[in-house]
Amino acid sequence: MNAAPDENFTLETLLAVRHWSDKLVSFRLSRPAGFRFIPGQFARLGLPQGTGKLWRAYSMVSAPWDDYLEFFSILVPDGQFTSRLKAMQAGDTLLLDNKANGFFTADRLPNAQQLWLLATGTGLAPYLSILQQPELWQRFEHIVLVHGVREAGDLAYQAEIAALRSHPLWAGHGHKLIYLPVVTRHAPAGMLDARIPALIDDGRLAAAAGLRPSPEHSRFMVCGNPQMVASTFAALVKQGYSLSRLKSPGQIVLENGW
Ligand SMILES: Cc1cc2nc3c(=O)[nH]c(=O)nc-3n(C[C@H](O)[C@H](O)[C@H](O)COP(=O)(O)OP(=O)(O)OC[C@H]3O[C@@H](n4cnc5c(N)ncnc54)[C@H](O)[C@@H]3O)c2cc1C
Numbered sequence: 001m002n003a004a005p006d007e008n009f010t011l012e013t014l015l016a017v018r019h020w021s022d023k024l025v026s027f028r029l030s031r032p033a034g035f036r037f038i039p040g041q042f043a044r045l046g047l048p049q050g051t052g053k054l055w056r057a058y059s060m061v062s063a064p065w066d067d068y069l070e071f072f073s074i075l076v077p078d079g080q081f082t083s084r085l086k087a088m089q090a091g092d093t094l095l096l097d098n099k100a101n102g103f104f105t106a107d108r109l110p111n112a113q114q115l116w117l118l119a120t121g122t123g124l125a126p127y128l129s130i131l132q133q134p135e136l137w138q139r140f141e142h143i144v145l146v147h148g149v150r151e152a153g154d155l156a157y158q159a160e161i162a163a164l165r166s167h168p169l170w171a172g173h174g175h176k177l178i179y180l181p182v183v184t185r186h187a188p189a190g191m192l193d194a195r196i197p198a199l200i201d202d203g204r205l206a207a208a209a210g211l212r213p214s215p216e217h218s219r220f221m222v223c224g225n226p227q228m229v230a231s232t233f234a235a236l237v238k239q240g241y242s243l244s245r246l247k248s249p250g251q252i253v254l255e256n257g258w
């Protein structure tokens, strides 16, 4: 829907809602024709609250060419925004800030052999959009998607991740994707079962991917629980990696999930 000329948001319609569990939901919103974003960026979604509005950041899950916007959200018990989101259904409306934001994009990393996409919880969201960039599949020989969650039931989007391997837009490159689910509580037999920083420290993550990471060959994106992001960064720095900056490209880019 159109915004009034003096407003910096639009009113958008919920097109579909998918509950993965009592604490995880995905939803699709109508997309204004002028809403542009780079995969990895986030939108600000709003709800009316009293005389004002309540805004929260959500990473785009969908591809830039999709005619809807998809998001993947936690449902925090008593969360100001998500306890209202939990009850919403197709046909309800949300506010969408006109501008996408953020710098958590794969173009901040120099080309290399390996791209490691490390997530906990809903930190998976930006990667689902990033993985739909055809050029990404050309730039790297191995793309490792690591999704760390508490319980196996939190491993959302497994079918969609598997389908990326046979997507026609990057035909011939889909085999590059290595998906490593990590479950820290009651892990099914054979699954990685420790926190991501520990798996980096002891080499289990590299072994599970069958790769030998090195500052020359590897790039890392890290998104999710802010304490996980900090500890993962520390684990990578210990192994000789550094933050990638505009003026001094390195191997790591970070995004706190809240
Ligand atoms: C750049 C950015 C991108 C974000 N992208 C997403 C996204 O794609 N999906 C998403 O669900 N949230 C995302 N968030 C968090 C989101 O903005 C909200 O904070 C969250 O949905 C909860 O809102 P709330 O008002 O219900 O609770 P809040 O009052 O905002 O949060 C209450 C508490 O819930 C916990 N919490 C908040 N967000 C999460 C989360 N995602 N996973 C686990 N625990 C959490 C924290 O302990 C927090 O202190 C993002 C935040 C930032 C800054």
Ligand SMILES: NC(=O)c1ccc[n+]([C@@H]2O[C@H](COP(=O)([O-])OP(=O)(O)OC[C@H]3O[C@@H](n4cnc5c(N)ncnc54)[C@H](OP(=O)(O)O)[C@@H]3O)[C@@H](O)[C@H]2O)c1
Pocket (backbone or CB within 6 Å): 023, 074, 076, 120, 121, 122, 148, 149, 150, 151, 182, 183, 184, 185, 195, 196, 197, 225, 227, 228, 229, 231
């Ligand atoms: N999932 C539940 O059953 C449950 C229950 C009560 C409340 N909640 C609330 O729901 C919200 C979201 O839960 P969530 O499970 O999506 O997110 P989460 O608590 O961030 O856990 C997701 C994954 O990140 C790991 N992790 C947590 N802190 C870490 C750290 N400092 N370093 C490295 N890894 C870390 C967790 O491992 P660990 O398992 O080792 O922590 C888990 O594998 C939280 O606010 C939580 O308080 C969830």
